[in-house]
Amino acid sequence: MVNINKKECYDEKNKDRWSKEIKKHQMLYPNERVVAFIARNYSNFNENKDKKALDIGFGSGRHLKLLMDYKFETYGIDYSQECFEFASSILGDNDRLKSLEIADLRSNHYSPLFFDLIICWGSIFYRTKDEMLKDLKIINFILKNEGKMIINFRTKEDYLYGKGKKFDNNTYILDASSGDYNDICYTFLSYNEAKELLSKAGFVVESSERYDLWKNNLSEKHTWWIFLVRKGE
Numbered sequence: 001m002v003n004i005n006k007k008e009c010y011d012e013k014n015k016d017r018w019s020k021e022i023k024k025h026q027m028l029y030p031n032e033r034v035v036a037f038i039a040r041n042y043s044n045f046n047e048n049k050d051k052k053a054l055d056i057g058f059g060s061g062r063h064l065k066l067l068m069d070y071k072f073e074t075y076g077i078d079y080s081q082e083c084f085e086f087a088s089s090i091l092g093d094n095d096r097l098k099s100l101e102i103a104d105l106r107s108n109h110y111s112p113l114f115f116d117l118i119i120c121w122g123s124i125f126y127r128t129k130d131e132m133l134k135d136l137k138i139i140n141f142i143l144k145n146e147g148k149m150i151i152n153f154r155t156k157e158d159y160l161y162g163k164g165k166k167f168d169n170n171t172y173i174l175d176a177s178s179g180d181y182n183d184i185c186y187t188f189l190s191y192n193e194a195k196e197l198l199s200k201a202g203f204v205v206e207s208s209e210r211y212d213l214w215k216n217n218l219s220e221k222h223t224w225w226i227f228l229v230r231k232g233e
Contacts, residue, residue, distance in 0.1 A: 057123030061087030136201030
């Protein structure tokens with residue numbers, strides 16, 4: 001196993017690569033699975049007006065816009081200055097947007113039991129399994145009792161699995177063969193590993209899916225576990 005400094009792996013390197021990707025690929029429309037989750041569980045706009053929602057790793061702001069459209073009191077956190085600047089430029093002055101922060105989740109200052117809904121999409125797997133558990137426990141701490149979260153993890157059948165330098169069990173610093181993902185730290189989990197991780201953090205799985213996407217003329221298989229969870233007792 002290659003000896004790589006952990007701080008270098010899942011903090012500064014990821015932040016730099018994430019910022020560059022946002023500049024190159026500015027996603028404006030929400031993921032269809034996130035849209036389906038919101039529409040299925042939060043269709044009453046009047047009730048949503050009294051609910052607080054957080055997007056962790058908001059990137060270009062596409063899911064923040066979705067939350068505001070559904071009338072949530074909307075909050076976002078991302079550790080990239082570039083993400084903050086881009087999201088701020090497209091979201092405009094909307095009274096449903098309560099706060100955008102440039103910060104790591106580890107610097108959490110949200111009150112316990114603060115959020116009714118949390119989106120954690122495409123962001124949790126940039127750290128090792130042990131570090132993901134720490135983040136998930138923070139998320140559980142700030143989620144209200146019976147609050148819900150949608151979250152995804154990369155599967156071990158993803159085309160990126162095994163590429164680059166192995167850092168930890170099923171965690172890799174991706175190499176040039178990964179294309180745009182070069183130099184990013186990714187962790188890949190089996191279904192049971194992901195489910196167990198959520199359980200250890202205090203979540204109850206309400207439903208789960210697997211989503212596969214073939215890209216670049218069917219040469220790349222991107223695949224994720226998707227979980228809808230609620231805070232446990």
